[in-house]
Amino acid sequence: xxxxxxxxxxxxxxxxxxxxxxxxxxxxxxxxxxxxxxxxxxxxxxxxxxxxxxxxxxxxxxxxxxxxxxxxxxxxxxxxxxxxxxxxxxxxxxxxxxxxxxxxxxxxxxxxxxxxxxxxxxxxxxxxxxxxxxxxxxxxxxxxxxxxxxxxxxxxxxxxxxx
Ligand code: HEC
Numbered sequence: 001x002x003x004x005x006x007x008x009x010x011x012x013x014x015x016x017x018x019x020x021x022x023x024x025x026x027x028x029x030x031x032x033x034x035x036x037x038x039x040x041x042x043x044x045x046x047x048x049x050x051x052x053x054x055x056x057x058x059x060x061x062x063x064x065x066x067x068x069x070x071x072x073x074x075x076x077x078x079x080x081x082x083x084x085x086x087x088x089x090x091x092x093x094x095x096x097x098x099x100x101x102x103x104x105x106x107x108x109x110x111x112x113x114x115x116x117x118x119x120x121x122x123x124x125x126x127x128x129x130x131x132x133x134x135x136x137x138x139x140x141x142x143x144x145x146x147x148x149x150x151x152x153x154x155x156x157x158x159x160x161x162x163x
Contacts, residue, residue, distance in 0.1 A: 039103045043144035052141025082122045098158040106135050
């Protein structure tokens with residue numbers, strides 16, 4: 001085989017290997033939630049929020065309340081040092097977190113989402129329990145319950161980088 005041809009083949013193989021490495025790396029990175037950058041809640045999608053309401057009733061309402069009222073005295077830690085579930089209506093602070101932060105908290109739990117190693121929280125992590133689409137659905141339903149002014153503020157917040 002002519003030398004020029006050989007080096008062309010080698011260059012092509014290196015290019016393919018580079019693409020595989022980049023794509024593989026990206027996949028690996030998004031497997032731990034990097035894909036949240038693209039998470040967008042869909043409170044205006046009727047099918048999404050119908051699914052979200054069912055998931056909320058089955059998975060979240062026991063702590064957060066059927067109507068998102070949360071648990072009593074949610075600002076005070078219980079005897080176990082853990083906070084009760086906060087309300088997620090306009091009086092709570094859920095809407096202070098942009099889409100991808102809510103997604104991370106639900107998928108990974110508070111400690112991993114906030115990078116707090118020793119933080120004990122009663123909030124379970126739903127990774128492996130709910131799919132990413134189901135997490136988006138339940139959070140979309142929650143958002144659909146907020147008054148329009150809060151939703152508008154949250155839209156704005158979710159357009160800016162996470163905090
Ligand atoms: C076993 C009780 C429990 C269940 C079930 C539960 N949560 Fe929570 N959740 C909590 C508690 C307690 C907190 C407050 C965590 C803290 O700050 O330590 C919380 C906090 C959160 C937060 C962030 C705080 C905020 O501002 O609202 C989100 C988002 C959330 N939960 C979503 C969900 C979703 C979605 C589900 C169902 C898929 C769910 N939770 C089920 C107990 C629960």
